[in-house]
Amino acid sequence: MSAEVFSVFYQFADVFAFLILSAAGLAIVFGMMGVINMAHGEFIMCGAYVTVGLVNLGVPLPIAQIAAAITAGLIGVVVEYLIVRRFYKRPLDSLLATWGLSLIVTQSMLLIVGSSVRGIGTPEGSFAIGAYTFSSYRLVLFAAAVAVLVGLYIVFMKTRFGVIARATMQNAAMARALGARTGRIYAISFGIGAGLAGLCGALYAPTMTLIPTMGATFVVESFVTVVIGGANVLLGTAPAALLLAAIRMTLNASYGQIIGQIGMLVAVILIIRVLPEGLSSVLVRRGR
Amino acid sequence: MIKLLEGPQTLGRGPVFWSCFLAVLAGALIYPLFADSYDVGNFSYFLIWIFMALGLCLMWGYGGMLSFGQTLFFGIAGYAYGVLAINMGGGTTTIAALLLSVVIAMIAAGILGYFMIWGGINGIFFGIVTLSATLVLAFFLGQTAGPEWHIGDARLNGFNGMKGMDPLAIGSVYIEGSALYYVMVALIVIVYLALRMLVNSGIGNVIVATRENPQRAEMLGYDVRKYQLLTFVLGSGLAGLSGALYTSWGQFITPSSIGLPAAAMPIVWVAFSGRSDLTATLVGSFLLLFGFQTITVYSQQAALVLMGALLLATVMAAPQGFVLGIGKFVADRLTGRGKRGEADLSAASTLKTDEA
Amino acid sequence: MSLVEVKGVSKRFGGLRAVSEVDLSVKAGEVHCLIGPNGAGKSTLFKLIVGLFPPTSGSILFDSVDITAERPFARVQRGMSIKMQAPSVFKELPVLQNIQIALQERTSGAERAREQERLLELLGLAQDRTKMAGALSHGQQQWLEIGMALALQPQLLLLDEPTAGMSPEETFKTGELIKSFNAEGMTVLVVEHDMAFVRQIAQRVTVLHLGKIFARGSLDEILQDEQVAEIYLGKTHAH
Amino acid sequence: DPPLKVGLLEDISGDLAFMGMPKLHGSQLAVEEINKSGGIMGRQIELIHLDPQGDNARYQEFARRLLNRDKVDVLIGGITSASREAVRPIVDRTTTPYFYTNQYEGGVCDASMISMGAVPEQQFSTLIPWMVEKFGKKVYVIAADYNFGQISAEWNRKLMKDLGGEVVGEEFIPLGVSQFAQTIQNIQKAKPDWLLTINVGAAQDSFFEQAAAANLNLPMGSSIKVMLGFEHKRFKPPALNNMHATANWFEEIDTPEAEAFKKRWKAKFPDEMYINDMGYNAYNTLYMYKTLVEKAKSTKLEDLRKVIATGDACIDAPEGKVCIDPKSQHTSHRMRLISVGPKHEVKVEKDYGTIQPYWLGEIGCDLTKKNDKDQYTPSHLPKKS
Amino acid sequence: MLTKSGSTDRILDVRGLWAGYGATPILQGVDMTIMRGEIVGVIGRNGVGKSTLMRCIIGLLDSWRGTIAFMDRDVTALQADARARAGFGYIPQGRDVFPQMTVEENLQVGELIGGPKGKKLPEMVYEYFPRLRERRKQIAGTMSGGEQQQLAIGRALIGNPALMILDEPSEGIQPSIVQHICEALKSFRSELGTTIVFVEQNLDTILAIAQRCYIMEKGRITHSLVGDEVNEDKVRAQLLL
């Protein structure tokens, strides 16, 4: 394979992984549960900080990353219990509540941990193809993104929990009337969403500068990806990420990052205009 | 006409309410006589933002369109004012610049609105499209630092912002200090009363009907798209008014007034205040602007934590918004009944809310 | 003279033909009932007539004008109105305002006030006028929706299962109401599963099955039809 | 005597808090020292600090508040160029002096403003020739997509042209972008001899880690890395290996004056991760203000500017003697070129001695004669009159 | 009132039930007793509180006062989900299918949560409602009104509840299927021992299957008809009072 061709694939996989990993948690929390979670970035930040903290304590990176995702998930469960569960019927208020939460968390982190944390360095080294050198860790990110997608699909489409969870999110009262422990299901689902956000932070922690507001870099992309995906996030998120990654990657490569960024947003506007219900509406219609 | 000042769409009715309204207005009018000139100026500054909040309240609370684009039109009008004021050369022409820039924002809103509404975009998709458009403008303006980016004599000047425009003026007299304050109060009163009349009119009826169930509204013979477009253009135009006034006030505007997190602020004000009522939005936004500034001045690094806690506590304790919550509480006490609030709660679903 | 003419209309959803090559004409001034099994395509046909879906093929005429390409509101302005199957009132607006929204284009001032009282009385919702529409019981919401459709004083009234969830007397009352409006010249097209009600009001009946016209005629003719009994009515109605 | 009021606008929350914090600390340290040694002309300093949270609108609000309500004698602060530009029109309408304490893209010719940081002629005209000489004529630029980045890139272009070098690529990065795989590839494709990195903000700083992970391995030069963002402390080695910068201050300076200064700072703020040049400049600013006021025996801008016009507005700073240039009201600095090694150790490669902020004067800004209130760049020069 | 004693036969016992929305009371002291294996109809005009009563029994609406006992166990304090797991099945008015899920998944939800059940249940549901089998992969929200009603019944049935509560099951259903549902309800009782309480407006349905019949007016049970009394004239007479 020529270096150029590989490079295109590599870049594409890189953007795709970024979109999927940042959007996966939100796909559940926002796409399925309907909570406009403005604190999504803070769960990502949490995952990153815990990872770095553990690595600095001498924990091996992969274990630290898993532990960080779990920590974020547990925090998610607590947040769900204390705050979010009041807002399932009022998604627009959830925006305000989680925004408030996000302010509190970022600023508290600044006060407690300080404005910046020392990085831990990227593992896995690099490899060369032709004139180009690539970071191997980026392939790990891509693999993780694919794993997350597959995992989500299996959990929510194939397991007992998944079927009941989806039912709960579509009509909680009815699901209760059929015997679902909706409170618990909500808490677990939110926890999974927060955990995936934490995982995103954990995976990107070695490659990024850690500051309390770091979550912000993920938020626009993740919301856009989930929304473009449409109502059925399990079907829509992956194609949405594929599409956006292709657009972004092409524009980045040929016109630079500014056009890449502006172009992606313009594409978002156009895609929604053509498919006002998002990508999954087409897929659902096809699928039947 | 006058009858339209009251109606089902606006909270705050009857002699008690209007007496309060007049009392507050009178208070506002005599305020500059005994207040520090800085505080008068600061108050006018808060009022600048209220138009944007009222516009969002109209679109979101009444029309059901959650627009993340208030700062887009704020920015368009803000920059337009700058370009026009610089090129037309100050003095009384700044008034024309103000009006024209609002018109430009409305035209832009008309184009974007037509594109979205005729394309059948609604709900959260509406929010994401407006957000994307907003960010596109912010990114675009951010990279216009070079001298090649200019319109006439006005340099866009990238992230550092456009400056050098005159503030509002009549002849060679700048409208500043108390004069600006009175202009702002007058504008607010006019806009507020006009919006009340609008939402209580037949048009307002259709706007709320469209929010509730656009399909049903269409089945009653209304071209809902036109009403949505009207709502969007008016609401965005008000954001434009804020933008033009802001530029004129500070003689400066930058792309960061447009992009995140500025774009989220109007939503926060309106949600905090209670989006379903104009009066609540007016009062609440003012209080919040004032509160946030005060918190920021006095609490140093804890400011953001306190602001966050304030918002969180509000939504948890007063689900319909802070001002609306208090307003209803008072109204219930006064009238001895709480029809509206109660029904609001129960109407949310035929089945019991799932919380416990 | 037929007020509505549906000509060779089909509607597909993916692989499913919900309505297939239907020809139907509703004469001005008649009460026409559309019956048929669940999923036969009755509601879909209604939605095609008011324009909520574009047909896959075929054309629809109203008052001899081809309205196939018109938007729903334009059709309504021509003089039709509909009560949908699932109640679709403005749930978070008071009952009174629901009525006003329906009335305001046609009437104003004192006349509107009079009309609105008359309607509230007629619907039995006078006491509930300040209630949010969403807080009404299921049956009351049906009433409200019928009231909103009536408020437009349409030439053609489309009612999709108007009596679902109504008690027997109320069903009867609704029937009388429809007849009285019909007597004033309103054309009515009704989808129903309640045969007693159909008997009360219908001048002509069309049976839809699997998206196609299956039978048409007077109710008695239809009730005699054994195939109709088999696909739709079941044994008690079969004579 | 009533205290002298010093208004300070520094972000200590929001995205830029990690830069604003040392600035606040520097000011606080200087105020404490000055007050202990008897204040300015016997008057104690009252420091009024407000936190604009990185929001330009807040900068304007608070500038007005400090000037009109608190009636401060001097206004200091601002991090981004945008925040400075937000404050300037407001200060311009008063008679209060304003000190901008950051290094920046240069070019502001405004009588109300005194700039205490280094500017491109002090940083780029030293760094770029050195890099060309040492590493080669081909440079690739990655710059933040806003005024600082664009104007700095313009400086680079101009200097490279004079040196006969070649800019083989320029990439502008929107603020907040944190992913650089594509950029890294673009760089490899362009095959430069070295990189000019003037990317800004925590997100964009991720470039270094990602470039190291991809084994990009090119020499780098910058006007803001190391001494300002202390990236060599924040990233794990060797991400910043082979970085070069010219600075008037960096924590590793080991002159006795610098050592003493660092000791005082660490005593007051033991948790400071790094004393960066912004914090250092903020510290100097108060001493400079003290000198000006004492020489002028007045706090009025007019009188302070008379002192500046004499060309004798100087202090003995930890870096050495620095003076304000009368024409541009910018500050001369002792510049040193530093490099970062594989273990992130910092080494002084070259000491340039004192460099004047000459460019504005050369192109025709002369504040002793007229007040332009404008910002110039190589492509936006004053109109010849 | 029915006086047959022997507590083990009593599956549902509602005493002095008050409930409402906001501050408005709707149910004002409802008493009702259902025996194991009975089919009981509830009838009344629009808006008298029939659906409110059903929501209260299933636990979707909190009661203000009064008790609800299920198989001699006080369930007043239990949440809806706990009651469902204890053996309540509910078909709400307006169906409330899960609109974005397929027919099959809707049924799975009912199947996955309920108590222990026979293997043949899903098969049985498909047999009663062949349309559901045909449309297994259809998104439930796009089904016709009557089809959704069938799905809602199937979904409750598949959990094999001891007590099924149906709110106007015949609404919007074609006559032959109404008969079919009546048959089905009767055979659930005979085959699975299911007890059935249903709200109905359709007299034919009530007459066809109800052994007893409660008549509701303005938040109270005003009459109770048993056995032969459940005939058209009696019911009409009571309703028109």
Ligand SMILES: Nc1ncnc2c1ncn2[C@@H]1O[C@H](COP(=O)(O)OP(=O)(O)OP(=O)(O)O)[C@@H](O)[C@H]1O
């Ligand atoms: N949006 C849609 N997508 C897919 N299938 C649909 C859609 N709408 C309706 N259908 C299918 O088309 C068929 C006709 O539906 P329709 O609602 O017209 O039936 P109906 O005759 O009104 O039945 P009912 O008496 O039960 O109300 C049904 O099988 C239904 O499942």
Ligand SMILES: Nc1ncnc2c1ncn2[C@@H]1O[C@H](COP(=O)(O)OP(=O)(O)OP(=O)(O)O)[C@@H](O)[C@H]1O
């Ligand atoms: N969510 C609600 N909020 C407030 N009031 C309600 C709500 N739901 C019902 N009501 C009121 O409670 C009363 C009883 O309603 P319910 O739905 O129980 O009636 P119903 O007997 O089932 O009528 P129908 O035969 O029309 O279904 C009605 O007056 C209705 O207006």
Ligand SMILES: [Mg+2]
């Ligand atoms: Mg139907």
Ligand SMILES: [Mg+2]
């Ligand atoms: Mg009911």
